[in-house]
Amino acid sequence: MAKTAKSLSEDPNLGAKAPDIDIGISEKDREKVANSLMVALADAFTLYLKTHNFHFNITGEMFNSLHLMFETQYNEQWMAFDEIAERIRALGYNVPASYDEFQRLTSIKPGTKVAHTDWREMVRQLVVGNEAVARSQRKALGIADDAGDDPTVDMLTQRLKVHEKNAWMLRSLLQ
Numbered sequence: 001m002a003k004t005a006k007s008l009s010e011d012p013n014l015g016a017k018a019p020d021i022d023i024g025i026s027e028k029d030r031e032k033v034a035n036s037l038m039v040a041l042a043d044a045f046t047l048y049l050k051t052h053n054f055h056f057n058i059t060g061e062m063f064n065s066l067h068l069m070f071e072t073q074y075n076e077q078w079m080a081f082d083e084i085a086e087r088i089r090a091l092g093y094n095v096p097a098s099y100d101e102f103q104r105l106t107s108i109k110p111g112t113k114v115a116h117t118d119w120r121e122m123v124r125q126l127v128v129g130n131e132a133v134a135r136s137q138r139k140a141l142g143i144a145d146d147a148g149d150d151p152t153v154d155m156l157t158q159r160l161k162v163h164e165k166n167a168w169m170l171r172s173l174l175q
């Protein structure tokens with residue numbers, strides 16, 4: 001006969017231990033997906049910061065349109081940043097979320113300082129940045145797909161659409 005479950009008041013240790021994660025993806029695969037998401041997250045943050053920086057500092061004849069375009073992009077990226085981070089948590093891992101960790105993980109090179117009047121260089125760096133994010137997300141998507149991690153695949157599919165569209169729109173300004 002099955003034992004009657006004890007209540008928390010009978011056994012205070014009952015509530016103390018969280019069950020292990022058991023979502024049908026092996027721990028090894030969860031780790032691989034989470035690690036690839038950490039790089040994608042560091043890239044996403046680096047691009048977010050660069051886009052916001054250019055929103056602040058742009059001057060010149062393109063000020064109004066690019067100030068607004070960059071704002072639309074960084075606002076969207078900020079929301080996605082949270083989504084990627086929380087997916088890492090759902091897979092069982094802590095989120096790297098400090099400047100040190102982002103700098104260590106990101107695939108985006110720091111780049112040269114941009115003159116605030118040089119809107120073409122700002123736009124060029126954001127094309128390159130959006131494409132770097134797309135590459136790290138695409139890599140993570142492949143790893144998630146191999147692991148059968150559909151929620152991560154779904155999230156990254158949406159992110160790729162956005163970054164590839166951003167890259168196209170920004171590139172068009174330079175053509």
Ligand SMILES: [Fe+2]
Nearest residue numbers: 055056067071
């Ligand atoms: Fe603003």
